[in-house]
Amino acid sequence: MDATFWALIGLVLFIALIAYLKVPGKIGGALDKRADDIRDELEEARRLREEAQALLSDYQRKRHEAEEEAANIVAEATAEAERLTVETNKALEEMIARRTKAAEDKIAQAESQAVKEVRSKAADIAVRAAEDILSSKIKDKVADDILAKSIDQVKANLN
Template identity: 55%
Template structure:
């Protein structure tokens, strides 16, 4: 019996011992456990990827909504600013119109006052001239009667 025979017998005994101890089943179980663990990790990764895609879609929708809301706020602010400008312009025009009317009224009043002063001065000057002429041409009693009559007429016209 040579060493090849004993090596063959050792191999057979070793394979028998492995079969008796169910090492191939243990190895298969270990490989199955490993395959299940990998499968579970893949399923978990797939589930996490789907969640991430859903979150991404949700955030993109929220961003779009926020952009739209910001755009609406800007448009609203622009409309309000235009309304304020229109209102300020209208108030300014109204103020200018009112101030112009007041200035025209003051000018008209000043003209009327000036005309009244000129008329009063003319009347006073006419009275003085009439008085001088009457004094030079008439006697004292006639002068007094004419003077009183003239003054009465002037006072009636002024009132």
Template identity: 55%
Template sequence: MDATFWALVGLLIFIGIIAYAKVPGMISGALDKRADQIRNELEEAKKLREEAQQLLAEYQRKRKEAESEAESILSAAEREASALREDAKAKTEEYVSRRTAMAEQKIRQAEADAINEVRASAVDLAIVAAEKLIASKVDSKASGELFKASLGELKARLN
């Protein structure tokens, strides 16, 4: 008998011992256990993926809400800024017109004061000139008559 025969006999004895020790059952049990473990991991991965998709959808919804809220806040701020700008413009125009009116009133008052002062000075000068002229042309008798005539005219006006 040659070596090939003994190799075949050894192989059959080895396969018999493996079958007697229930190694194929242990291998199939280990493979089944590993398959169950992989199946569970796949199910867990599917659940995690679904949860991640739900979280992603929720975060996207929240982001859209935040963007719309930011847009509404921005538009409200722009409207408020525009209203404040218009209000400030109106108040500035009112202030300028009021200050202009006050300046014009002061100018008119200054003109009236200057005219009154010039008139008063002219009257004073006219009185002084008239006194000098009358003093040089009128004697004491004429002066007394003029005084009496003026006094009579004053009494007539007062009554």
């Protein structure tokens, strides 16, 4: 008996021991379990990818809506600013017109006051001149009465 025979016997015994311990079934079971685990992981990855796609599309839709809303807000703000500019310009024009009218009224009032003052001064000067002229030409009591009446009449007529 040579070494080859004993090697064959060892190999047969080893194969018999492996078969007895059901090692091929355990290896097959382990491989099947590993294949199931990989299949489950692939399914989980596919599910996560679909969720990520759904989230991405949701965020893109929300971003688009936010951009539209921002554009609407900017458009409304621009329109509001234009409206306020028009209202402000109109109010400014009205205020300028009121102030111009008030200044014109003050000027007219000052002019009227100046005319009254000039007339009053002219009347006073005319009365003094008439008094001087009459007093130099008429000297008695009658002259004083006429002079007083005349002065009163001139004052009444001029004022």
